[in-house]
Amino acid sequence: xxxxxxxxGRRERRKLETxxxxxxxxxxxxxxxxxxxxxxxxxxxRADIGFGTFYTYFETKDALIEAVVSDAVAAIAAAIGTxxxxxxxxxxxxxxxxxxxxxxxxxxPAVAGVLVSLEGAEQLFENALxxxxxxxxxxxxxxxxxxxxxxELALTSVAASALAAIRGILAGRVDPGxxxxxxxxxxxxxxxxxxxxxxxxxxxxxxxxxTTRTDPSGAPR
Amino acid sequence: xxxxxxxxGRRERRKLETxxxxxxxxxxxxxxxxxxxxxxxxxxxRADIGFGTFYTYFETKDALIEAVVSDAVAAIAAAIGTxxxxxxxxxxxxxxxxxxxxxxxxxxPAVAGVLVSLEGAEQLFENALxxxxxxxxxxxxxxxxxxxxxxELALTSVAASALAAIRGILAGRVDPGxxxxxxxxxxxxxxxxxxxxxxxxxxxxxxxxxTTRTDPSGAPR
Numbered sequence: 001x002x003x004x005x006x007x008x009g010r011r012e013r014r015k016l017e018t019x020x021x022x023x024x025x026x027x028x029x030x031x032x033x034x035x036x037x038x039x040x041x042x043x044x045x046r047a048d049i050g051f052g053t054f055y056t057y058f059e060t061k062d063a064l065i066e067a068v069v070s071d072a073v074a075a076i077a078a079a080i081g082t083x084x085x086x087x088x089x090x091x092x093x094x095x096x097x098x099x100x101x102x103x104x105x106x107x108x109p110a111v112a113g114v115l116v117s118l119e120g121a122e123q124l125f126e127n128a129l130x131x132x133x134x135x136x137x138x139x140x141x142x143x144x145x146x147x148x149x150x151x152e153l154a155l156t157s158v159a160a161s162a163l164a165a166i167r168g169i170l171a172g173r174v175d176p177g178x179x180x181x182x183x184x185x186x187x188x189x190x191x192x193x194x195x196x197x198x199x200x201x202x203x204x205x206x207x208x209x210x211t212t213r214t215d216p217s218g219a220p221r
Numbered sequence: 222x223x224x225x226x227x228x229x230g231r232r233e234r235r236k237l238e239t240x241x242x243x244x245x246x247x248x249x250x251x252x253x254x255x256x257x258x259x260x261x262x263x264x265x266x267r268a269d270i271g272f273g274t275f276y277t278y279f280e281t282k283d284a285l286i287e288a289v290v291s292d293a294v295a296a297i298a299a300a301i302g303t304x305x306x307x308x309x310x311x312x313x314x315x316x317x318x319x320x321x322x323x324x325x326x327x328x329x330p331a332v333a334g335v336l337v338s339l340e341g342a343e344q345l346f347e348n349a350l351x352x353x354x355x356x357x358x359x360x361x362x363x364x365x366x367x368x369x370x371x372x373e374l375a376l377t378s379v380a381a382s383a384l385a386a387i388r389g390i391l392a393g394r395v396d397p398g399x400x401x402x403x404x405x406x407x408x409x410x411x412x413x414x415x416x417x418x419x420x421x422x423x424x425x426x427x428x429x430x431x432t433t434r435t436d437p438s439g440a441p442r
């Protein structure tokens with residue numbers, strides 16, 4: 001059977017599957033060894049795909065790395081965001097999410113390091129976070145839990161603060177345990193009093209599995 | 222007199238003066254028309270310098286633009302930061318500075334637009350702000366005015382939030398008048414109660430001259 005005879009649906013599925021395998025292999029290798037030493041040959045070998053096939057899917061190694069990190073950020077935001085909406089209290093949702101993003105910097109420094117080094121990292125990170133963050137802030141405003149005058153400003157500020165904290169942790173400027181302090185500042189900023197902000201920010205933070213690939217189609221709005 | 226005979230001090234002073242004129246001319250042109258249409262020829266003409274001389278000072282047009290914006294950010298941070306330290310209350314210093322940075326985005330969208338489009342804008346902005354922001358936060362912590370657990374986290378969060386707000390204003394996502402709301406969130410985050418945060422954030426904001434070139438050597442620490 002020649003390529004022309006394969007039904008389009010099947011060819012497309014195969015292409016998507018090959019792309020997925022390349023991304024998964026590259027994701028594993030970046031997490032293991034970092035992006036600086038990543039070689040296309042290692043990626044295709046781990047994905048069990050011919051070296052030449054690589055360029056059907058990605059123009060350059062950097063394009064692959066960017067796709068891996070962009071996917072990873074979307075998947076992590078989806079995982080953290082989905083779990084956050086399970087809490088009844090929007091203040092706890094916000095605190096847990098913020099702290100999980102910061103913990104990710106310590107847990108997965110290689111992937112997080114590539115993220116912060118990408119051109120446009122701020123926008124990429126904010127876009128990934130936005131659906132869940134907006135939903136959490138909306139709930140908090142609607143219930144009177146949060147006292148926020150400007151939702152858009154609050155959203156962009158919180159996303160930028162979290163990414164800046166991740167940058168700071170990776171660079172060694174910020175304490176890896178700063179998540180609690182940051183959550184206290186954020187919750188007070190949203191209008192909670194100090195005692196309550198501290199109590200919520202210090203609650204135990206259950207670990208969740210942060211797969212690097214998730215279907216982000218379940219994002220709110 | 223040949224070039225060799227000119228005393229080094231004088232030659233160096235001349236070179237610095239030529240560089241300064243190129244930067245000033247480019248800064249004016251960017252503020253007037255934006256960076257996208259900037260032409261080297263227009264810059265050398267306005268600076269009254271031969272076209273060919275340009276490349277003695279800057280390798281590319283982008284290098285010139287980056288130098289202009291980097292200088293402008295340092296100068297603006299110095300102007301805003303110096304004035305901020307004149308207030309006795311660190312809360313007012315922080316509020317006034319934050320609001321002035323946001324107002325700058327509306328007042329000088331061309332220069333601010335180049336800043337946010339630069340690779341490494343976050344670091345550039347944070348570095349320019351840091352000396353004054355650190356001094357303000359230190360004073361606030363020392364006097365008990367601020368309740369901040371982690372100074373480095375607070376610094377990086379505030380710098381990132383301000384730049385994100387500038388990005389949002391330039392992109393039309395954030396209300397240009399969001400400075401007051403942002404200052405309220407920031408001051409509450411630093412531990413002030415809502416009523417006081419609002420009163421301080423809403424005070425009249427005197428205009429100061431933001432020259433694009435200042436000697437930043439007066440930075441604290």
